Amino acid sequence: GNSVTQMEGPVTLSEEAFLTINCTYTATGYPSLFWYVQYPGEGLQLLLKATKADDKGSNKGFEATYRKETTSFHLEKGSVQVSDSAVYFCALTGGGNKLTFGTGTQLKVEL
């Protein structure tokens, strides 16, 4: 079946540091890929998505590129802020409209 593997957290960075959160996936066919963010006490909300190979999703300074050759969708941001502290989830949709999530990576940004 489909699966998503994310790097373990928590990730602790200083403000303005560069962020990478790794995500790799296993799926048949051509899945759509997503990054969701969860702020404390809230549900998840979509951060960005990519629906085909080589697509780049971007939003709020975050980017991720759909790499089919390495089955990866790594999340990056050039300069993180304290307000980016949250849990980030990589996810994919394969056949049958099932939406599968990774285990999440907690990000803490300090002044």
Next chain:
Amino acid sequence: NAGVTQTPKFQVLKTGQSMTLQCAQDMNHNSMYWYRQDPGMGLRLIYYSASEGTTDKGEVPNGYNVSRLNKREFSLRLESAAPSQTSVYFCASRDRAATEAFFGQGTRLTVV
């Protein structure tokens, strides 16, 4: 702009009790999902409904049942609650496979 509404927000149950978690969406979405979130485990899919009239098991369906009552509503039932079902439960909906899923605020369930 209600989006996805879950009730209740908090619940404490005794082992063996039953309850139903309610979820409703007002976005005319075809697909609806129930997840549980546990520390270190991420979100695990319990059941989903790709369209009105259909339901399918996810990764962790044991101990749960669902009903897609109509296009708007998708309920999750615990027939005999167990401490292992202590978790935060999220309902989500979306229109099609490549589109954004919208999540409710969650139900924090404790089984004692």
